[in-house]
Amino acid sequence: MEVGMKLAEKMELQYISPEEIKVSPDNTRKRDKNKKIDELAENIDNIGLEHPISVYKDPKTEKYQCYSGQRRLAALEKLG
Secondary structure, eight states: OHHHHHHHHHOOOOOOOGGGEEEOTTOSOOSOTTTTHHHHHHHHHHHOOSSOOEEEEOTTTOOEEEEEOHHHHHHHHHHO
């Protein structure tokens, strides 16, 4: 439990423009990356983003990397 608490203490919720996020080569999704993106985009447009995209800032490039939420990111990019 303590390890999870330490991780939670380092996490924060903030708005980052989708244009600033690149998909990490370590992204958790390895299959069906583009499956039903239009449907997901329509869903997000109607009810909003229910689960945030998980990113980290790459210390080498200072860019944000998406490691969980690649389909949500693609849907947000589609929505503009």
